[in-house]
Amino acid sequence: MKIAIIGVGLIGGSMALKLKKNGFTNFVYGVDLDENHLSEAKELGIIDEISSLENAVKNADLIIIAIPVDAAKKILPTVLDLINENQTVMDAGSTKLGIVNAVKNHPKRNRFVAFHPMWGTENSGPKSATSESFEGKAAVICDREYSAEDAISTVQKLGENLGMNLLYMNAEDHDIHTAYISHISHITSYALANTVLEKEREEDTIFQLASTGFSSTVRLAKSHPEMWVPIFKQNKENVLDVLNEHITQLRKFKSALEKENYEYLEELIRNANRIRGILK
């Protein structure tokens, strides 16, 4: 199977590496606006050919769109315009309602599969790609009833080849759940980094004292705005909803401390500890 990867970054690159390794594909076209990323991807063996969008879409059996969600939403109708009834298109974005709505009435809507692999790091670019990135992680296929059976089947096989656990839900539910489970984590991490940078003017002290706990909670704050602003924009209502809840929860800690109500503080912590039973 020939694949076109639109966006040869962390996600597209990691997919290509694994899918080439286990023979799911024998040829990968790479499309990207960033010339450096293209040549790096070629050098790293992620792609076999640097290509124009038109050429890649024309020749590939499966087209994977792995670019920021605003750009993905914009490019998808164009890609669908270019394909025939035997080709499949999928995305890899962290929001889903925006992109499915963008092609709701497209005559080739059924060739598109809305896909979200639940993995990422704070790094980006083809140099960060690794072949085992997705192993054991969850992937969500949204609104499967709007996709052709054979297109779903192709993406299922891709998911299995990546070693992912496939889940199915509608795009609206997906965006609600990911606001809770993924998007809010990034906002708290950004805000935590800004808090520390505001309060701790001595950068050396941050660097010297940074514990593993701090590094772990602040890791996501290294993630780029090019990827995350469009996600927050597309999932604004859900993210705001969960952000308001998060501020409410933080205020409970504030209140417990201000009132020196340490029994309440303990209760709040014991409740949070329940996450241990859920996440192992």
Added chain:
Amino acid sequence: MKIAIIGVGLIGGSMALKLKKNGFTNFVYGVDLDENHLSEAKELGIIDEISSLENAVKNADLIIIAIPVDAAKKILPTVLDLINENQTVMDAGSTKLGIVNAVKNHPKRNRFVAFHPMWGTENSGPKSATSESFEGKAAVICDREYSAEDAISTVQKLGENLGMNLLYMNAEDHDIHTAYISHISHITSYALANTVLEKEREEDTIFQLASTGFSSTVRLAKSHPEMWVPIFKQNKENVLDVLNEHITQLRKFKSALEKENYEYLEELIRNANRIRGILK
């Protein structure tokens, strides 16, 4: 050198394992209120003898107090009462002003060294202890001018044997810095866990969708209240100060989203990205 470990948990246990391994000590007395922890520690080779407090303190050259900070503050004067001028006592707590004030006027104050190894995990107990835990991490010695030269030298050697990078500051500054860099991370993580548990009633969905990013930011929420309530209590003012700043920072994200001011959102994220240059 003979060592007494008061509190054979994650921290005390990890120290003992490493210090025995590299020959810094040839005999470790274990003291703990938890009988199970004591027998586990004995079985795991962390301690050589289960002992009473009095016996351990009487016979050890170095006494390490590695229990929650409220209990440490309470027990330290008793330990100092029991020792002679050749023995050294150190703690391993995450707050420092409370404990140094508790022995400010003690006649044997100079035998005590206030120590804080900047490492920990969300797990506890001797079974979680590992010998290489502290390697490459920071450790802070506070108010060194109130400790005898030879006591400081003993603790410095211990720090070097654990492979730690030693830093020196006064207890007040320590508590301010750790509020920013360690304590607030735990509150945000607890509040994030409570947010998700409040909004996402389907625990299966949390488990299935949990991305690496979420797991990373919520990891600290598994930490026990027995350890953390006393830390927040002793460092209340500093923690409240940084918690207020954190809520202010989160409100900026809320405002940017509500007003759909995506340039401002990008600016907030770019500022947070500066942490990459500091933490690598």
